[in-house]
Amino acid sequence: MSRPAEDVDEAVFDVVESIPVGRVSTYGAVGRLVGVGPRRVARALSQGGAAVPWYRVVRADGSAAEPVRARQLELLAAEGVPVRRQRVDLAAVRWPEEP
DNA sequence: CGTGTGACGTCCA
DNA sequence: GTGGACGCCACAC
Numbered sequence: 001m002s003r004p005a006e007d008v009d010e011a012v013f014d015v016v017e018s019i020p021v022g023r024v025s026t027y028g029a030v031g032r033l034v035g036v037g038p039r040r041v042a043r044a045l046s047q048g049g050a051a052v053p054w055y056r057v058v059r060a061d062g063s064a065a066e067p068v069r070a071r072q073l074e075l076l077a078a079e080g081v082p083v084r085r086q087r088v089d090l091a092a093v094r095w096p097e098e099p
Numbered sequence: 100c101g102t103g104t105g106a107c108g109t110c111c112a
Numbered sequence: 113g114t115g116g117a118c119g120c121c122a123c124a125c
Contacts, residue, residue: 065106
């Protein structure tokens with residue numbers, strides 16, 4: 001039961017757009033909500049991420065992706081997201097909240 | 100059709 | 113905390 005690639009991208013973008021301001025999610029978390037692997041999420045953002053707040057998606061450990069590392073941390077800090085030595089404090093801003 | 104690569108994640112030393 | 117191995121999925125060659 002697979003959906004067209006466009007639908008997957010749409011679902012990914014939809015979830016990313018629904019991340020509240022000041023909050024941050026991860027590739028894995030988004031992937032689980034959409035029903036795809038984290039690499040599929042990264043792939044979707046790398047091509048069409050310009051239309052969504054891609055910078056609110058970071059790695060599972062709170063670090064940012066290499067190609068956009070500085071840029072992403074800067075944007076997050078500008079939104080009031082607590083960043084500690086190039087890493088987002090996921091314990092404080094992770095979304096959705098996963099116990 | 101095998102191989103390499105990438106905005107990832109989990110496990111283990 | 114750091115680093116290596118493996119798994120995963122989609123895609124270019």
